[in-house]
Amino acid sequence: MNTFGQIFRITSFGESHGRGIGVVVDGCPAGLALDLNAIQEDLERRRPGQSRITTQRKEPDQFEILSGTVDNVTTGAPIACMVWNKDQRSKDYSHIEQKFRPSHADYTYFKKYGLRDHRGGGRSSARETIARVIGGGIAKQLLALKFGIQIDAWVAAVGTVEMERYWDKAMELTTENAKIVRCPDEEKADAMVAAIEAARKAGDSLGGIVACRASNVPVGLGEPIYGKLHALLGAAMLGINAVKGFEIGSGFNGARMKGSDHNDQFYTDDEGRIRTRTNYSGGVQGGISNGENIEFRVAFKPTSTLMRDQDSVDAEGKSTVVKGKGRHDPCVVPRAVPIVEAMAALVLADLYLLNLGRQV
Amino acid sequence: MNTFGQIFRITSFGESHGRGIGVVVDGCPAGLALDLNAIQEDLERRRPGQSRITTQRKEPDQFEILSGTVDNVTTGAPIACMVWNKDQRSKDYSHIEQKFRPSHADYTYFKKYGLRDHRGGGRSSARETIARVIGGGIAKQLLALKFGIQIDAWVAAVGTVEMERYWDKAMELTTENAKIVRCPDEEKADAMVAAIEAARKAGDSLGGIVACRASNVPVGLGEPIYGKLHALLGAAMLGINAVKGFEIGSGFNGARMKGSDHNDQFYTDDEGRIRTRTNYSGGVQGGISNGENIEFRVAFKPTSTLMRDQDSVDAEGKSTVVKGKGRHDPCVVPRAVPIVEAMAALVLADLYLLNLGRQV
Amino acid sequence: MNTFGQIFRITSFGESHGRGIGVVVDGCPAGLALDLNAIQEDLERRRPGQSRITTQRKEPDQFEILSGTVDNVTTGAPIACMVWNKDQRSKDYSHIEQKFRPSHADYTYFKKYGLRDHRGGGRSSARETIARVIGGGIAKQLLALKFGIQIDAWVAAVGTVEMERYWDKAMELTTENAKIVRCPDEEKADAMVAAIEAARKAGDSLGGIVACRASNVPVGLGEPIYGKLHALLGAAMLGINAVKGFEIGSGFNGARMKGSDHNDQFYTDDEGRIRTRTNYSGGVQGGISNGENIEFRVAFKPTSTLMRDQDSVDAEGKSTVVKGKGRHDPCVVPRAVPIVEAMAALVLADLYLLNLGRQV
Amino acid sequence: MNTFGQIFRITSFGESHGRGIGVVVDGCPAGLALDLNAIQEDLERRRPGQSRITTQRKEPDQFEILSGTVDNVTTGAPIACMVWNKDQRSKDYSHIEQKFRPSHADYTYFKKYGLRDHRGGGRSSARETIARVIGGGIAKQLLALKFGIQIDAWVAAVGTVEMERYWDKAMELTTENAKIVRCPDEEKADAMVAAIEAARKAGDSLGGIVACRASNVPVGLGEPIYGKLHALLGAAMLGINAVKGFEIGSGFNGARMKGSDHNDQFYTDDEGRIRTRTNYSGGVQGGISNGENIEFRVAFKPTSTLMRDQDSVDAEGKSTVVKGKGRHDPCVVPRAVPIVEAMAALVLADLYLLNLGRQV
DSSP states (O other), X not given: OOEEOSSSEEEEEEOTTSSEEXXXXXXXXXXXXXXXXXXXHHHHHHSTTSSTTSOOOOXXXXXXXXXXXXXTEEOSSOEEEEEEOOSOOGGGGGGGTTBOOTTSSHHHHHHHHSSOOOGGGGGGSGGGHHHHHHHXXXXXXXXXXXXXXXXXXXXXXXXXXXXXXXXXXXXXXXSHHHHHHTOXXXXXXXXXXXHHHXXXXXXXXXXXXXXXXXXXXXXXXXXXXXXOHHHHHHHHHHTSTTEEEEEXXXXXHHTTSBHHHHOOOEEXXXXXXXXXXXXXXXXXXXXXXXXXXXXXXXXXXXXXXXXXOEEEEBTTSOEEEEOOOSOOOSBXXXXXXXXXXXXXXXXXXXXXXXXXXXXX | OOEEOSSSEEEEEEOTTSSEEEEEEESOOBTOBOOHXXXXXXXXXXXTTSSTTSOOOOOOOOEEEOSSEETTEEOSSOEEEEEEOOSOXXXXXXXXXXXXXXXXXXXXXXXXXXXXXXXXXXXXXXXXHHHHXXXXXXXXXXXXXXXXXXXXXXXXXXXXXXXXXXXXXXXXXXXXXXXXXXXXXXXXXXXHHHHHXXXXXXXXXXXXXXEEEEESOOTTOSBTTTBOHXXXXXXXXXXXXXEEEEEETTHHHHTTSXXXXXXXXXXXXXXXXXXXXXXXXXXXXXXXXXXXXXXXXXXXXXXXXXXXXXXXXXXXXOEEEEOOOSOOOSOOHHHHHHHHXXXXXXXXXXXXXXXXXXXX | OOEEOSSSEEEEEEOTTSSEEEEEEESOOBTOBOOHHHHHHHHHHHSTTSSTTSOOOOOOOOEEEOSSEETTEEOSSOEEEEEEOOSOOGGGGGGGTTBOOTTSSHHHHXXXXXXXXXXXXXXXXXXXXXXXXHHHHHHHHHHHHHHOOEEEEEEEEEXXXXXXXXTTSOOOOOSHHHHHHTOSOHHHHHHHHHHHHHHHHTTOOBOEEEEEEEESOOTTXXXXXXXXXXXXXXXXXXXXXXXXXXXXXXXXXXXXXXXXXXXXXXXXXXXXXXXXXXXXXXXXXXXXXXXXXXXEEEEEOOOSOOSSOEEEEBTTSOEEEEOOOSOOOSOOHHHHHHHHHHXXXXXXXXXXXXXXXXXX | OOEEOSSSEEEEXXXXXXXXXXXXXXXXXXXXXXXXXXXXXXXXXXXXXXXXTSOOOOOOOOEEEOSSEETTEEOSSOEEEEEEOOSOOGXXXXXXXXXXXXXXXXXXXXXXXXXXXXXXXXXXXXXXXXXXXXHHHHHHHHHHHHHOOEEEEEEEEETTEEOOOOTTSOOOOOSHHHXXXXXXXXXXXXXXXXXXXXXXXXXXXXXXXEEEEEESOOTTOSBTTTBOHHXXXXXXXXXXXXXXXXXXXXXXXXXXXXXXXXXXXXEEOTTSOEEESOOTTTTEETTEEOSSOEXXXXXXXXXXXXXXXXXXXXXXSOEEEEOOOSOOOSOOHHHHHHHHHHHHHHHHHHHHHHXXXXXX
16 A cells, blocks of 8 residues: 555655655654755755766656644644656657556556556656655654664665675765765775666666665664564565665575574673674664664665667557667666665654553 | 554464464455365474474474364454464573573563563564464465465575575475475585584574565555565565565566666467566566566574573673573574465465455 | 545545645545546535535635546546645634633643644644545545445434434435535424524534435445444544534434334345345444445534633633634534545445455 | 554454454553453453343353463563353254344345354354453553553443433442442432343343443543544444444534533633533543543443344245344343443553654
């Protein structure tokens, strides 16, 4: 369904080529003074046309609040926000009205619903993620206010260019390439940008990996048995367009380790806090946050739209050829960074509210 | 929370060292004639003591139905099932009553709830997965009856011993080692068993990877935007004890591919069905099943309980040493196979019921 | 929360004196060709200023669709609709900014949220019911298409003027007074209009009862145990502003009857359908529709806003006097009629979708 | 479905003539020391055979806890409880195996599920309310501990014998008849008992009204818009077998009052608390508790099972005659008292947990 979360929850609506994209944020505590600029900045990091390595569609993606605040302070009422669509070129999609683009959602939506909104992928467009970035932006501010939680994501891999694990460093983007590709390793950032530009020239596309870290998370978030913190994070991330994999802490590498290497030893630090010496658990044990940084990685497949001919079929099952038109990202992972952060914030805000009242 | 699913849903209860483990299955259609033996067989594949590479605890894990059927046919009422505990040795756990075992849920449960049921991990014990295997067993039978869906999981890796991708082959376990480790590659199965036995002797443990395939899945299962099929599968798998990663189709490898290699071309087969030539999508496009096999992989960390000394702290934060007693699996992945299948079945059964009524 | 329903569900947002009132309808099957005029007509029946016995605020309450349709046909995507606010006079409310109006939600919202949107009651305003009328209007069309379900509500009582039970008659409003007060009994309608006008002149207000009937409902809607049809209907009605009571079938009168009079005898009609000779059950037995007309009644308290001085307290607990300003209904029940119908439609549409798949 | 509540929630299972009735209570805070006797006492007030005016079936209804506690203290894990069936006489029901009893759920269950568990009504039996009494018993203890909330229900009417409104008096049952019929008015209690005995002799049955009051409820419980306190209470009560109506505060009588009489004036009491001089609101304004006593009434229809011949049809639609056998209550309302209290406690406990975190 189009609602995410149990108490702090968002309901998303809108299509890429309709009136706009909207979100209703329900369950946000009253009295939160919203920093609208911070939310808009996250939208800027998500929007197309922001740099030379993203699609050149120009969408300002300015959001407005329709309800739920007085003087930008939340009242406890549902907060509806909207980004009106501006720069859609529906005609860019008329060529695929009767065709199924490979590895897109065209075919499955058509079969599920008996019809299809072909303009820009309709509801399956990544433009829907605007709703998540706004909702997550509000969640981030709640988490920062209550606990000082900080959520940072970055690009850990583009195609075969992959940086080292980076969990404990400050998130700094120093060079131009580091900034546009959102990778803190300067050399790797250069290589990533080069790879993306090469893919664009070839009419091809690349995937990649986004890493994310949440710090200052209190102990106790996450609900056994089916509401484990990393299970909800996984669902949140796998629900982002183009995501094919999720791992927390040691992840798939951890499956290759011995227990004697993998176990995170407890110790008591100078301030009397119980900590772990390593963090292969990724900040989660038994599905519940243990106070260490929450660390996870998200795998994105290469963009499905290619600027070259691809064999496919049409709605009647006849062979046809599809070629991308319009303006598309050869690699979505740089723009996915704020989406990953937003979804992480939504999960943590919801689990924070669920965790109230767990003890008499 | 302890309920999983929206329409076809299970509610799990019970602890490893209490009266037993139970499950309430709600939303199962009426008129399903249950094959109890098939469910019991799945429990046999899950239970401890089943082979020389698993823990030697002897638990028969015989289940009984408490409600919801007449002559083993479902009536539409909630189906409650129970496995009574038999072979618990709570004293095996008295030595850790005041200690936090590394990479276990001891510390996080204690902080979340203010108290802790230390016997066998209480609620965080893998024994809870009995509830899932029973619920999933009923779901499997519903899916088989309605669509002929077949769900098979197997062990794809133990520690560093990893078999090739295997998606399109029939699931056959021919040798003794293949059977007990649940890996269809005979040579790899031998190596896996050897690795597990070596780990046991060293008082150490191993992780691994379980692969799973669902075939004959109809097109259309999965709900945009936040109820994507692979997002729900991911949440289901990451909710299993010791799981650190999930990937569908190409997964993390897909992040390294080019779009021109990764896209799954559509074609129409001899029977007029629209198919894809490759299946990097893993049977899911846009969050909705496309009729190809659903293929995913699940990463398990090495067992946390080790038969050797480990540094840790106690409830007061003081340094202490923990050493496993009792009977534990040096590697849980062979026993995890039916659990992975069960959770997959629960997700598919729920999405089947949710998908009814998507068109007028 | 602000979401109603499980599968066919609405999420409501907006305040009486903010940007407008909106609703997101999720779970509506794809392929439903919407009759927008029918929905607008329900909004006309709800809107203020429609007749001489309602508030004289002039709000056109024109709705627009923001998402979820192509050429007014539903696509399966969430349908967002909006009515923009036009004729708010926030200054009409400045006099009560620091005061708690008796029997309003001012005090409880203030205590719950720590702040209060005093303009027009903010979120607690009956203007929110626009969201329900739109959502219910879509549900009505789904129910009419699938089963020919017809839902009619009318005013059964205004203050002490009460008409006879009327369940089996066609809903016809013949005279001017019958039309504006929505009571099919011409004489009673005259008396009701007179009572409302007298209350207005006295600066006082009246309550009343709305009766509602749904016909052509198939057997089988309603979910044991906690999702009984009349329990969900009751929750839906009691969630409407000013409602203090709900009864199905014989209701409170039924409590005074003998079983031998109250039991609805089964018989088989000429078409071979199993029917009941009486309908004290109100169309629901064991929480499930039995194919007879669903009949229920809803009690509304008198409007809380009075055009006369009332003693009260302010936010600091000091004595004060409150007097209504602005434009208010001396009796809300005529305008409540389409709201009752809408909520009934939402419940039935949701239960229809939930009832799919109850048998293998 | 068979789950009630959002955070504090119960899942019910079991049939009247199967193995027993069970309940899983999820979301109860950890650290609550349960008074098992108090829960058992509520079960005693519910059980059949407790007095000469109830059915003479002898069911001890002893409950046992299967999970979720250590030394009767809740651990945060789901609390499963069970009452095993003892004194079922399934043969008492063989005569109705193929018949639909008037005003029972036989026909609707049969049509909904395609089959029917005829023994004792199967799932639709009032025996299911054991699950609610246990769950509500735990909720009561949580509410008492946190706020000193006290919930008292009593019989306000049996058939046409109705006592005066009684909201502000202490709940005392002084005479034998007052105790068994649970009506605090001694004279009315005598008349009620006489009426029930007369109905029994005539092979007939009676309905009645249960009134309920919750005191010491804090301000702020209840969620706008669709989770209003009285809407959830209404759904809870209407979900009890045989209930046909619900009213809060002034209820249906309030619909006949003028606003100037009905409005509850605010004042500040000697302790500085804001109170209302009257309580026509029934303790709820805008769907949120205002700190006054919560007062509501529940209408029960007369028992459907009669010890006399009634015309009906069988599963093939042919005319037949049905006559009650077995042991049934001529009037259920005395036994419904603890059920009403339990459902009220479940609603309040859930709303208490939902209300945490409504302000930053």
